[in-house]
Amino acid sequence: MPSTSETLTAERILEATEEVLRRHGPAKATVVDVARALGVSHGSVYRHFRTKAALREAVTKRWLDRTSEALAGIVADEERDPEARLRAWLLTLFDAKRRKAGDDPELFATYMVLTGENGEAVGEHVADLTAQLARVVAAGVASGAFAPAADPVTTARAVFQATGRFHDPCYAKDWERPGVDAEFEAVVDLVVRGLRG
Amino acid sequence: MPSTSETLTAERILEATEEVLRRHGPAKATVVDVARALGVSHGSVYRHFRTKAALREAVTKRWLDRTSEALAGIVADEERDPEARLRAWLLTLFDAKRRKAGDDPELFATYMVLTGENGEAVGEHVADLTAQLARVVAAGVASGAFAPAADPVTTARAVFQATGRFHDPCYAKDWERPGVDAEFEAVVDLVVRGLRG
Structure with a gap:
């Protein structure tokens, strides 16, 4: 069975980010919310997107x-x-x-x-x-x-x-x-x- | 000498209203501010514009x-x-x-x-x-x-x-x-x- 970090693709993170943005609104959504929605650590998210701004830009x-x-x-x-x-x-x-x-x-x-x-x-x-x-x-x-x-x-x-x-x-x-x-x-x-x- | 109410034209009120809006911003400007700027009672302003909304519409x-x-x-x-x-x-x-x-x-x-x-x-x-x-x-x-x-x-x-x-x-x-x-x-x-x- 692959570890979580192997199956955690950029696309999966972006899907989850969109869902978190929809639920929390753009002012409140955080990287921790995204990580929690995916059941991973926020460090795993940062491995794909180095900053919150980079993640928001990618989802846009x-x-x-x-x-x-x-x-x-x-x-x-x-x-x-x-x-x-x-x-x-x-x-x-x-x-x-x-x-x-x-x-x-x-x-x-x-x-x-x-x-x-x-x-x-x-x-x-x-x-x-x-x-x-x-x-x-x-x-x-x-x-x-x-x-x-x-x-x-x-x-x-x-x-x-x-x-x-x-x-x-x-x-x-x-x-x-x-x-x-x-x-x-x-x-x-x-x-x-x-x-x- | 004409009384204030005779010389108070709609145009003078609208000029003063624009100036008051510029100074106070649209959220804070009141009919009392407009009357004060003209040196008249707010009743005199209401004789030309029956509501604050009517005055704002006219200036627009x-x-x-x-x-x-x-x-x-x-x-x-x-x-x-x-x-x-x-x-x-x-x-x-x-x-x-x-x-x-x-x-x-x-x-x-x-x-x-x-x-x-x-x-x-x-x-x-x-x-x-x-x-x-x-x-x-x-x-x-x-x-x-x-x-x-x-x-x-x-x-x-x-x-x-x-x-x-x-x-x-x-x-x-x-x-x-x-x-x-x-x-x-x-x-x-x-x-x-x-x-x-």
Whole structure:
């Protein structure tokens, strides 16, 4: 039988951390709580994450990466034309954020505190999403679906920012309002027409 | 010589209220403070604004209306073509918000509390700005500069939402970052190309 320290993976610690954060809230959750939830010493947790801040950053990155991974699949699906991929990407992002905010508002609020603390992780996440969008923009330019772009990353950032109302957590309270889906459609149509040029 | 109650206009009360809010903060400012600043009884203030909530709503509306009035002049300037008016309108809105946030951060924070309390005044303000944009969109469709729009108000709302990063106070902290002006340009270019269709 393996010893506890052998089976204690970073992923198991991060799962437990999310659960502890959900239960205690971001202000009170400690590494000792995480260790207790796993039935290990807090030293075992520190062997994987050297500080409480590193653990909180890792759990934040894990939460953000879950969204990026789903979106990366859409970018890679070259059977669909670039405009269809762009529309699917934006809708999937909106749905993922809306579900996170609506299904478990307490956990969402917890992650809002954590993303506020971990600006670097958020910056990397936004850069990752922008790079994904830039691939779709470049594919659209190559196929002739979109007008030539001086710099696909600049264009991708503009698309990401122009649709912020439908993925930026500061708008989470608007995502359940009636009419928001029609508003999303109108902004995406405007953006897609802008890309076609 | 006129009595105090004759010269005590709503506008003078609102000016004094803004000053009191700036000095005491939104949590502590009272109608008695406003009356004291004006050298009148609080009854005189209540003759113009029947409740403290009505006074706070009126000062919020006045603050929001200052922006709308500057923008209305751009909409009405039919010597300029619709695209130029649209670009000037969006830039003037961005500049006005950025100046409010940057020049007097404490007063801006105060108004953020007040707009949070006065959702209806904010809703009217957004509807007013959207109606202004709809006039420019309709003028552009009429002149042939913009593609036909099924409903100029829907299109105007999409333009307003797509540019939210450059006028919505939840982004105020980003407005001083290097590169933000280039980001603004990229979003406005994308939106204008979308309107041209």
